Amino acid sequence: MKLIPSAAFLSAFTLLAGLAQAETVLQVTTDGNAETVAAMEALTAAYTAANPDVTFEIENRPGGAEGDNLVKTRLATGEAGDILQYNSGSLFQALDPAKNLADLSDIQGNVIDSFKSVVTASDGTVRGVPFGAAMGGGIYYNKNIYAELGLSVPKTWDEFMANNAKIKEAGKVAVATTFGDTWTSQLFVLGDYFNVQAEVPSFAADYTANKAKYATTPAAMRGFQYLEDVFKGGYMNEDFGAAKFDDGVRMVATGEAAHYPMLTFALGNIKQNFPENLEDVGFFAQPGPSADKNGLTVWMPAGLYVPAASENIEAAKAFLAFVASVEGCELMIKTNGATGPYLIKDCALPADVPAAVADMMPYFQAGATAPALEFLSPIKGPALEQITVEVGSGIRPTAEAAALYDQDVEKQAKQLGLPNW
Amino acid sequence: MTRRRSPYPYWFVLPAAVVFVTLFLVPTVASLWFSLTRWDLFEAHFIGLDNYRQFFKEPFLVQGLVNTLIYAVLTSGTKSVLGLLLAVLLTSGILWQGFLRSVVFFPVLVSTIGVGITFAALMHPTKGAINVALAYVGIDGPAWLSDPGLALYSVAFIDLWKGVGLATLIYIAGLAAISPDYYEAARIDGATRVQQFWRVTVPLVRPATVTVVTLSLIGGLRSFDIIWATTKGGPGFASDVLASVIYKQYQAGFYGLATAGNVILFALIAIIILPLTWWFNKREVDL
Numbered sequence: 216m217k218l219i220p221s222a223a224f225l226s227a228f229t230l231l232a233g234l235a236q237a238e239t240v241l242q243v244t245t246d247g248n249a250e251t252v253a254a255m256e257a258l259t260a261a262y263t264a265a266n267p268d269v270t271f272e273i274e275n276r277p278g279g280a281e282g283d284n285l286v287k288t289r290l291a292t293g294e295a296g297d298i299l300q301y302n303s304g305s306l307f308q309a310l311d312p313a314k315n316l317a318d319l320s321d322i323q324g325n326v327i328d329s330f331k332s333v334v335t336a337s338d339g340t341v342r343g344v345p346f347g348a349a350m351g352g353g354i355y356y357n358k359n360i361y362a363e364l365g366l367s368v369p370k371t372w373d374e375f376m377a378n379n380a381k382i383k384e385a386g387k388v389a390v391a392t393t394f395g396d397t398w399t400s401q402l403f404v405l406g407d408y409f410n411v412q413a414e415v416p417s418f419a420a421d422y423t424a425n426k427a428k429y430a431t432t433p434a435a436m437r438g439f440q441y442l443e444d445v446f447k448g449g450y451m452n453e454d455f456g457a458a459k460f461d462d463g464v465r466m467v468a469t470g471e472a473a474h475y476p477m478l479t480f481a482l483g484n485i486k487q488n489f490p491e492n493l494e495d496v497g498f499f500a501q502p503g504p505s506a507d508k509n510g511l512t513v514w515m516p517a518g519l520y521v522p523a524a525s526e527n528i529e530a531a532k533a534f535l536a537f538v539a540s541v542e543g544c545e546l547m548i549k550t551n552g553a554t555g556p557y558l559i560k561d562c563a564l565p566a567d568v569p570a571a572v573a574d575m576m577p578y579f580q581a582g583a584t585a586p587a588l589e590f591l592s593p594i595k596g597p598a599l600e601q602i603t604v605e606v607g608s609g610i611r612p613t614a615e616a617a618a619l620y621d622q623d624v625e626k627q628a629k630q631l632g633l634p635n636w
Numbered sequence: 637m638t639r640r641r642s643p644y645p646y647w648f649v650l651p652a653a654v655v656f657v658t659l660f661l662v663p664t665v666a667s668l669w670f671s672l673t674r675w676d677l678f679e680a681h682f683i684g685l686d687n688y689r690q691f692f693k694e695p696f697l698v699q700g701l702v703n704t705l706i707y708a709v710l711t712s713g714t715k716s717v718l719g720l721l722l723a724v725l726l727t728s729g730i731l732w733q734g735f736l737r738s739v740v741f742f743p744v745l746v747s748t749i750g751v752g753i754t755f756a757a758l759m760h761p762t763k764g765a766i767n768v769a770l771a772y773v774g775i776d777g778p779a780w781l782s783d784p785g786l787a788l789y790s791v792a793f794i795d796l797w798k799g800v801g802l803a804t805l806i807y808i809a810g811l812a813a814i815s816p817d818y819y820e821a822a823r824i825d826g827a828t829r830v831q832q833f834w835r836v837t838v839p840l841v842r843p844a845t846v847t848v849v850t851l852s853l854i855g856g857l858r859s860f861d862i863i864w865a866t867t868k869g870g871p872g873f874a875s876d877v878l879a880s881v882i883y884k885q886y887q888a889g890f891y892g893l894a895t896a897g898n899v900i901l902f903a904l905i906a907i908i909i910l911p912l913t914w915w916f917n918k919r920e921v922d923l
Binding site for chain 2: 287311605
């Protein structure tokens, strides 16, 4: 008689022990972008299916500067969970990665070197794996308008402005401008970096070392000039000060506007909101002064990181190794479609990519790409988007704006405590 | 005269003191300290007065200060004048008085962010209801929130719309406190309605005026939410005020610099409000 309850007790005990062993719950924090969430849900579901003992809790954080604050606060208080999705490059460096993030150097087998360099901490260890596709910063164009007006893809800035003049003459908006979302105003300056470094190869290093300035480097100042030129030409939509990113995407997709300077991630929005227009939209790198020195400025995707304060570092690393595998990469392509090259070796894009991606791939194949400045230097002035809105709205002339941005850059460098500033 | 000993033991003050010290005194002292450091939330390096130097070098600080003063004086002034006129109207026994009072007070109850987003839509240069309505009568409406010369005033107008109800409420209470005898005496002396307003209402409603001006001036000086919800200080820096300049330093991760900005904002409000209340109180004694 006595045996039965103790047997029941024993089996209950083993069940509990089994449960305790089975349940590793990994806390994941990602931004709230629809594509990010979809990819993360697909990856975690596939991983749990293969490893039933690991489950995930995904939390969405706000994006932009508010998200930066939140991530830093959580890391500083040791409450950042087990896996963190966050920008690579200068924003990654601002997290003090050597102190706050776990070393992921031993799961980099499949990762392409160019990504490793943007998630490497000051001590030379790699602290992240890529999540998503690389993006290009350039100009979307509406193929129907181009066909209707007999235009061809511009190779120089002058050709671009000549196209704009013809588009305006035909009574259409030439350049969709969306200063209602101030960050979108920076593209002409940031997307011009391939052309800047083609002319001044040492700009990034000199700029970081407080030797090169926007106001005194004509090649760098040109991005501001472009904004002023487009404003003075009257090529923008009437509501440019209030229009938002979604409006810009709609305008170029549906043919309300001929051009929209933007990062290639916007393709996901076109695919979601205007799937019937996906093939109407093409893409070209921001043209510069010279046709044979033109190429694409590239943004690295966000990374996944493991906070050093996590209690499940090994389990989290095992999952990140899966994300950084060919299998994980193919799963992401299946979920979100191919919006650009992935930074995983042997992870090929399917043949039937959207037109804008097909336009972007030759730059990568020809090696005509350069990383954006924020991946080469830790300094990016926080007021750039306000300054570019001013130049693009005719409030401030180019030279003054470039000098003002230099002051903003100086403030950032001083707050980072960089040497030479 | 010797001070009477309190009949209560001193430890009665303890609960309130604990709350005050932990929630107010400690953060205040800590913010003074952090304003002297380069602080990235992970580490704070002492850098002396560099943050204050940097903050005063901020290119938009002067414009932000001027904007803050324009905004505070404009909203405070219009709220007092309009509030008083509305209060006189709404205590005069007009038709639907109770209903109209709630209509005037209603915007005070609505979330500021909600008001900001609503007005941003209403003031959209091409699709907003205001400009669409103006287009019907043949007027080409301006870009209310994205014209650099207009943005600050548009936001001040939204603030007035939202805040005038509270000023009206305070004035209604102030008017109710004026004895009807004064008006009766004035009428017997042959004073017109306008004379009654200037000679009786305005001087005797003074305590309410002091409250309205002080509250709305402080509110205007530290105004942030409505500006952030409508223009974010833009276009460019055209509608930046001190609070939005400070917030942008926080956003950029310059926590020490932003804290220094807050200390400066605190000092500025104290410098403006303290003499003002002193002056108001002095005048009250003179009456």
